[in-house]
Amino acid sequence: MFGQISLDSQLIFVLCGLFNLSLSQDVxxxxxxxxxxxxxxxxxxxxxxxxxxxxxxxxxxxxxxxxxxxxxxxxxxxxxxxxxxxxxxxxxxxxxxxxxxxxxxxxxxxxxxxxxxxxxxxxxxxxxxxxxxxxxxxxAQIDESKPCETRTITLRDQPFLRLNCTVPESSPSATVRWMYRQPNGFMEFIHENRTFAMDDDGEL
Known part of the structure; x- marks a missing residue:
């Protein structure tokens, strides 16, 4: 009698488990x-x-x-x-x-x-x-319609010299970097030191 009840309980448990699993997948x-x-x-x-x-x-x-x-x-x-x-x-x-x-x-x-x-x-x-x-x-874009012009500047016993840079319109805002040509013809970026300094507008 006890064994039969135990078997039925197991069957009921298994069937309920399968039923619940199927139902949960639907809802x-x-x-x-x-x-x-x-x-x-x-x-x-x-x-x-x-x-x-x-x-x-x-x-x-x-x-x-x-x-x-x-x-x-x-x-x-x-x-x-x-x-x-x-x-x-x-x-x-x-x-x-x-x-x-x-x-x-x-x-x-x-x-x-x-x-x-x-x-x-x-x-x-x-x-x-x-x-x-x-x-x-x-x-991202930058206005390249304005050609770059070469300028020659002669120093005459000046304590300092300021060079401005006309920054073209761009998106996002362009970062200004200055370069100079060495006597051997190679181009090199200018880094800030005791001789050179740049402001927030890109002027040197």
Whole structure:
């Protein structure tokens, strides 16, 4: 009698366990939640590969979409090694690193085809959707329309000499470096010392 009850209990336990497992698979649903997000700002150098992170979890697994200024983009997902760079409270970079949430946006960042704007990622499943914070995206550029002019300066017993540099418009702001030509013809960067000094505007 006792053995029969024990056997029935085991059978009931096994059947209930199988039933609960099957039931949980049917009702287990979670809305999308981001596990990787794009940076706050994107400044991309034309001609370089560019991949941006965005990944989300949920059940069912959410699909991801990209939008630029409210229009959906056709982009491809890639998990290959990336050497892309972006700024996010400074300059950050992904260099020789595997990332399963990278999306290839290289074809979008092409001069003449891409306009600066707000980029964001959307994760969607039947339970709901999640929208990332908008990312301001633009191409790195510098105005090269003004030719460089050669000037000859003669020193006449002056205690000091100030040279100004007309910095072209650029995005992001260009860093000014001065160079000089050595007597042997080689060019070398000027470093600040007791003889040379540069101010915040790039003047020497």
């Amino acid at each position: 287990y649903q979670i809305p999308p939640s981001f596990t990787a997000l794009p940076p706050r700002e994107i400044i991309h150098t034309p001609g370089q590969p560019f991949k941006v992170p965005c990944a989300a979890s949920g059940h069912p697994q959410p699909r991801l979409e990209w939008y630029l200024n409210g229009e959906r983009l056709a982009v491809s997902r890639s998990g290959i090694t990336s050497t892309s760079k972006w700024s996010s409270e400074g300059r950050n970079a992904i260099v020789d690193r595997k990332h399963d949430g990278l999306w290839d946006l290289s074809e979008l960042f092409v001069p003449g085809r891409f306009s600066a704007g707000w980029l964001y990622c959307v994760a969607i499943n039947p339970i709901g959707r999640a929208i990332s914070s908008p990312v301001w995206s633009k191409l």
